[in-house]
Amino acid sequence: MTFNKAKTHCHVRSAIYRKSVGIRYWKNHSLSLDRQVSEKEKLATDWEEYDPRDDDTTSLFMFND
Numbered sequence: 001m002t003f004n005k006a007k008t009h010c011h012v013r014s015a016i017y018r019k020s021v022g023i024r025y026w027k028n029h030s031l032s033l034d035r036q037v038s039e040k041e042k043l044a045t046d047w048e049e050y051d052p053r054d055d056d057t058t059s060l061f062m063f064n065d
Contacts, residue, residue, distance in 0.1 A: 006047035007033045015050040024050050 001009075006016040007027070015024035016033065018041065025036045 001047045002045055003037065003042040003047050006049055010049050011051060013052065016047055017050050018044055019046040019048055020044075 003016075010016050010027045010033075012028055015026045017024045021041075025033055027033060029036060
């Protein structure tokens with residue numbers, strides 16, 4: 001997916017990342033996604049959305065017994 005499509009589909013508490021790199025850029029960061037990501041990286045076509053609600057290993061799903 002392109003950078004522009006990924007940032008458009010990204011939810012507020014989610015992030016976008018490139019599959020080949022794996023660095024997450026959070027949408028709710030104090031800097032906009034356009035400012036966080038370099039112009040060179042924006043040209044890549046392997047962008048994906050990371051939604052912590054879909055990740056069973058995040059703190060959203062950890063419970064204290």
